[in-house]
Amino acid sequence: MTTAYILKSIADDTRLAVIRKLSSEQSEVACSAIVKDCSLALKLSQPTMSHHFSRLVQSGVILERKSGKEKFYTLNLGLLSSIGINPQKL
DSSP, X not given: OOHHHHHHHHOSHHHHHHHHHHHTOSSOEEHHHHHHHHHHXXXXXXXXXXXXXXXXXXXXXXXXXXXXXXXXXXXXXHHHHHTTOOGGGO
């Protein structure tokens, strides 16, 4: 992924809010929980939130782990720091 592609993926208020939410978590988060929390907080539908999460996964900003039918998300801190982004300061 190019730096420009990564920056474009986070240059959206909704996706930036997702990054802020994930950066406040201490460990990986279940997809169902984080999508629901963000959906309620941002007043957006769950399908819309799923789209934003997919974009962040595609760009590598969020790491996705599957276990059975459930997905779990964490921030890719290594990728973000490699392009000079500290999610705690967003």
